[in-house]
Every structure is written in structure tokens, then in C-alpha cells.
Amino acid sequence: MSTNTGRFSPRNIGLGLAAPVGALIFALLICALILVGTGHAPVDVVNQMIKSAQRPRTAANSLNSATTYYLSAVAVAIGFKMRLFNIGVDGQYRFAAMMAAAVGGASFMGSLPSFLRILMVIVVAMIVGAVWAGIAGFLKVTRGVSEVISTIMLNAIATAVVAYLLNPHRLAVSVAGSNNIGTAPITPGGQVPGFSYPGSSSKIFGLILLAVLVGFLYWFMLNRTRFGFDLKATGLSESAAVASGVNVKKMIVVSMLISGAAAGLVGMPQLLGSSYSYALDFPSGLGFTGIAIALLGRNHPVGMAFAALLWGVLDQSSNVLDISGVPKEIVVIMQGVIVLSVVIAYELVRRYRLRLEQREVGKALGTTKAPEEVSA
Amino acid sequence: MSAGGLNVAVEEKAAPVKRRLSPIIYLWLALAAVVVVSLVRVLTGADDLTSSGTVAAALTAAVPIALAGLGGLWSERAGVVNIGLEGMMVLGTWGAGFAGYQWGAWAGVVAGIVLGAFGGLIHAVATVTFGVDHIISGVAITLVAPGLTLFLSKLYFAHAPGGGQKQSPPIADVSRVSVPGLSSLLGDLEQKHWFVLSDLAGVLRGLLTNVSLLSLLAVLLFVVTGYVLWRTPFGLRVRSCGEAPQAAESLGVNVYRYKYAAIVASGALAGLGGAILAINSSQFRDGQTGGRGYIGLASMIFGNWRPGGLAAGAGLFGYTDAMQLRSESAVHALLLLLGLALLVLAVVQVRAKRFAVAVVAAVLGVAFVLWFALTDVVPPELVSATPYVVTLLVLSLAAQRLRIPKYVGQLYRRGQGG
DSSP states (O other): OOSSSOTTSHHHHHHHHHHHHHHHHHHHHHHHHHHHHTTOOHHHHHHHHHHHHTSHHHHHHHHHHHHHHHHHHHHHHHHHHTTOOOTTHHHHHHHHHHHHHHHHHSGGGGGSOHHHHHHHHHHHHHHHHHHHHHHHHHHHHHHOOOHHHHHHHHHHHHHHHHHHHSSTTTTEEEOTTSSOEEEOOOOGGGSOOOBOOTTOSSOBOTTHHHHHHHHHHHHHHHHHSHHHHHHHHHHHOHHHHHHTTOOHHHHHHHHHHHHHHHHHHTTHHHIIIIIOSOBTTSOOOHHHHHHHHHHHTTTOHHHHHHHHHHHHHHHHHGGGGGGGTSOTTHHHHHHHHHHHHHHHHHHHHHHHHHHHHHHHHHHHHTOOOOOOOOOO | OOTTSOOOOOOOOOOOOOOOOOHHHHHHHHHHHHHHHHHHHHHHOOGGGSOHHHHHHHHHHHHHHHHHHHHHHHHHHTTOOOTTHHHHHHHHHHHHHHHHHHHOHHHHHHHHHHHHHHHHHHHHIIIIISOOOHHHHHHHHHHHHHHHHHHHHHHHTTTSTTOBTTBOOOOOOOOEEOOTTHHHHHHHHHHTTOTTHHHHHHHHHHHHSSEEHHHHHHHHHHHHHHHHHHHSHHHHHHHHHHHOHHHHHHTTOOHHHHHHHHHHHHHHHHHHHHHHHHHHTTSOBTTOSTTHHHHHHHHHHHTTTSHHHHHHHHHHHHHHHHHHHHOHHHHHHHHHHHHHHHHHHHHHHHHTTOHHHHHHHHHHHHHHHHHHHHOSOOOHHHHTTHHHHHHHHHHHHSGGGOOOOTTTTOOOOTTTTO
């Protein structure tokens, strides 16, 4: 920033907040219009959701959802930081969670100490996620295959492989009393105990601490390590990074591996804190939620935490709507509009900032050259 | 496809300039393929490989994929990556459900096209006017579309007769046509199970009898696309936006307007694909597209960003899709086919002196043949992965033959050329 205003000046903070707040208001407006158009009263809907959000149970569930969303967002953000689109977080976490669940539920685990069991499950998940993402990284550096396409394909292949393995002849067992099938449940010794939340029967995932740790490590890696510096440098200007000695191919493979390892963690809070097995009803689509949250939070460790919380609260408090005849998918619409409008808003703010800077430079130099559009 | 992200230069020898193959050669190639398939059929006894039923089912399965791919072609030829195809298709399925059950299938088709085009318009506004990254906009559209359609279907279908929270009331089918007089003749020939002849009869009978008008519409759109994009000034300008927008701009082409047109057309085609999908399964259902937008994208890559190749890719993927539903033994025979195809590719690559690729292809080919020889059935879950595996193989083994629009996925602002 070449402006004479600092990083934490009111103007800079105001501009930084303008985009997310503006997008939120815009999304609220669109949703209000849709609700009015379909014969519902927006104020009622908001009231119901606020009332629901205040219930302890909803709050606890929101926090739990936010935990998984946050992990997913970090996995996506690691790629985004160097302009790699890991669309494949979805497949990576599902495959990883299934394999980890199979290992965690295996009978030989029973005799091991609890700590070791949990660690093994988490490590397996990270390895599987890393390998699955690594394929995309490998294909990109050796064959020049776009990671966008390969991760989309790998998502679908993961779906097929998981369906293949999740079969009573292979890694799964039938769940008693239902037509659900899943991996053998992880016995209490391998589970991660949750924190109780006052007034709620649902517990908060113990692995929320893992999410906090991952967030910290993400921040540390980006801002305090050489690797993180190279990562950001490559994302900002590939040619400049190459000129300063960064091996871009190595960076691509390593960052895909790290991103995949983080993606492997996405299913862990749910697996070790609540489901204890990977069954057909294991949450899916979290990878795409992660993309949305990473975009809203601008890949910032704290920004993504707020975005994940917002998503969690929206998701959980919308459950009440279906009962009163408003389809709860209004929240999905709202989330989608937020994502699209927030990226547009960031772009508009960027252009506005550029113009401001140019005007200031012009003022300082005493010339009044017409502002020139420069694009990334 | 570079898709705006990092561009890793993979050192490759430039592909030698090849003369275009004449249509006769393509005909011979197609015939050779039929002979190979016929051979596999006779060897394995899997008669469903070329039965008219399979071919007809393959055509039905291929059409929505092909139209999504054609949508991708329009958009990417104009330089904009469209991974929102899936979302636009979803919008199309809902449109067909909503208008289709009330005013008939053709109204459903129109509604599907309109909704798909609307999705395309959003993509165009975001990517062209506001310079949002193409992938991000596409993902956002794919996120919103299922939510929006489920919201609307809960409102409009839940209380309609025969509808439900997640599905529309039934839609009537459009009429079907046949080439007169062929059905019984070809049917008899097909029943004989003769080498090659019966296979040809089966394929022709599947393609020429009892064909939905919607499939014919799709074929027509392929011809129109090929003509418009490669034989008219308009198409030349659209493609120039995808190859070198600054150059196009310097020649007075309004790049933004052409991009808008192409992306809206892209959305309309994807929406039509969705509408046809809904009409073929006689109703809208939540989650009906099941990733077909992505398979469409895959078939576009498979087809090297050209309509003919795209149609072949969609046909291939539709074929595996149909096979999976029809016959286990035929699917098993596919393994042998895939193995043989990879071995042929290996030989071709050896002749082109690309030995690393040849080795990989040969190893994979042998693996598939062994898999065929050592097992009796293919797990059905794995068959659904075929399009995706094939696409990855094509991208990684035949990448040097792919010719991607030069400027695809990159941001373009008016006046950039200075």
C-alpha cells in the first residue's frame, strides 16, 4: 500500500468491511424480495430464525457446524493463497473420513491406548486426503492438467470408490435396525469427548480445539515461515516468485498435499465426536461450503472463523422454518447470493481503492492525470 | 485449461501440424470401432453391447450430457470457463418440471432454456462486467441453483397433484419418430447375432427408430453450433474473444457483447439439457442432474473443444451410463474394450516417439485386460466413475493433442490492450 494511511486507519478498516457488510445487506434484500414474491413476510422469518438461534441447542449445533466448515475453508484457502483451486476438498474429506473411520473401527484398535487411537485415525485421514489431492497436484506439474478439472473428476471418482468400499462385503457393516450401512462403529476408547453446553443436550465437538489449532498453524505458516512467504509470493506474482528462486512445481505439489491433509481433517470432528462411523448419512458437500467460506473470509484465519460461524448459525437456525411453511432453502439461496455478491463487492472495493490511491498520488505530484484502470 | 490460476509450463514438443482427416476416414474409423466392439461381443457373449435397446438408452443418456458440453463449448470458445453448467442444468430441470406439468413438454423445454439462460446471464454479469474469477462465479451458481430449485419446488410442487416436496407432477413426453419400415427388418437381423452385421443393425435400429424429437433437436443444435461458430463472422468473433480478446478489440469487436451472447447461449444450452433430462424421466426431481453438468464439461475436454469430438465423448459417456443400467456382463466386456483401446493408444504413442506416455498407456491397458480376464463382474459402483477416469486419462495421456482456447479462464478488461 503506497497510501499515507496505515493498515489500521479508519478508512482502510471501513473499506475492508464495506464489501462483506454490503454483500450481506444485498443478500438480505434479495431474499426479502423472494420471500415477499412468494407470499411470506420477511420480518416473521427473521424473527423466527433469531428466536431459534437463541436456543442453547441451536447455538451448540451452530458451533459444531462452524467447526467443520472452518476446517474445510482452511483447506480451500491454502490452495487459494497460491491461486490453486482445490475444488476437490469435497472428495478428499469424504474419502479420508471413510478410510479413517474404517481404521478407527477396526477390531485391533481396541487394545490400544485412547490417545494413540485418536491420533492414528486423524493421521490416516490426513494421509488419505493428502494423497487424493496430491494426484491433482502431480497431474498438474507433470502433465499440465488443470487442477480445477482434475479435482472435479477426483470428487466423482471418490464418490464411486467410497460407494464401492462402503459395502458389507468390504469395509462396511449393516447398521442394526435400519437399512443404513456404515463402517464398524468406533468404540468409546477411540472417541473424542465433547464439551457440554449449558442448557443443551448436544455437546460441542472436542475437536473444536483442533480447528483452532489448524487456524493458528495456517496463520503461522503464512506469516512466519519461508514456505508461507513463497506460497503467497507465488499466488501474487508467479514470475516474480520464479525470479526470486521459488520452485513453483514443488510449491504446487506441496501446497496441494497440505491442502489435502487439511481437507482430511474436515470429517474428523463429526466422526470422532458424534457419528463414530462413516455411514451413508455422513454429511456431504462440506467441501463446497468451504469454498464459500474461504471466499467470504478472504482466506484470512479470523475472517474465515466469522464466516464459518455465520454459515453455522444460518444453517442451524433455518431448521425451524420448514415447520412454519417457509422452505428452509431460503438460507441456501442467501448463502449463494452472499458468496457471489461478496466477490463482486471485493472487486468493486479494489477498483475504488485503486482510484483513491491514484488520486492521492496525483495530488502529491501535483498532476491531474486521468485515473487509469489497471487490472490484476 | 489454465482457468485463471497458476500456469505451469509443461515442456512439450509442439504437436506437428496435421492435415485434417477427411470424413471418409472418420467413417472408416467408426466402422473399425464397430468391428472391434463386435469382436468383443462375440468373444464375451455380451449381446447387450450393441443391442438396439442399449444404443437407444445410450442416446437418451447422452443428449443431456452433450447439451451441457455444448454449453461449455460456447462459453469456453468465448474465453470464459463455465463450471456453473451443473447449476444451470439444475435450473433447467426445474423449469421443465414447472412449465412442463402445466402446459406440456414443449413449454417445459422453453422454460428450461429461459431459466438456464438466466443462470448464464448471472455468470456473464459476474465474470465479464465485474471481472470475478470464472471458477468462483461458477461454483457460486452451482451452490445457489439446487437451493433455489428446492425452495421453489417445496412452494409450487408440494401441493400439486402427483407432486411432492422434492419432485414435480409428471410431465408428458414429446412425440417420438421412426424411419418407416426399418424397425422389423433391422430387428430380425439383430436377433441373428451375426458378426458385425447384427451389430450394425442394432446400432442403426437404436438410432433410427422411436427417437425422441428432443434428441433430434439436440443433433440439430450441434450442426447449428458447428456452422455458427466456424462458418459465420459472428462465430469468428466469438472465438476470437476466446483466443485473443485484445486483438479482437483492436479490430473493433465489442468483446463484452460477444462474451455475453456466448455465455447466455451456454446457459440456455445447459438449461435445455436439464429440461430434456427432466422430460425424459417424466418429472423434475431434486438432485436429478447428478453431476451431468460436470460430465458435459468432461466430454467437451474429451472432444478437444470441438462439436464433433464433444458428441463422441458424450456418446461414449452416455453409452457407459446406459450399459451400467442394462447388463452386468456387458459392463464386464467394457473392461476388455478399454484395455484394447489403451493398448492401441500405446502403439500410436510409440509411433509418435512418446515413450513415457506409451508405457503408462500399455501398463494400464494390460491391467484392464487382466482385470477382465481374472474377474466375472465389475462392481456397479465403479462403473459410474468411468467418464471421470476416462477424462483424467485423456487429459494426462493425450494432453499434447488438446487445443485449448488460448485466453480461456483469464480476466479481460476493456482497454487492456492499451
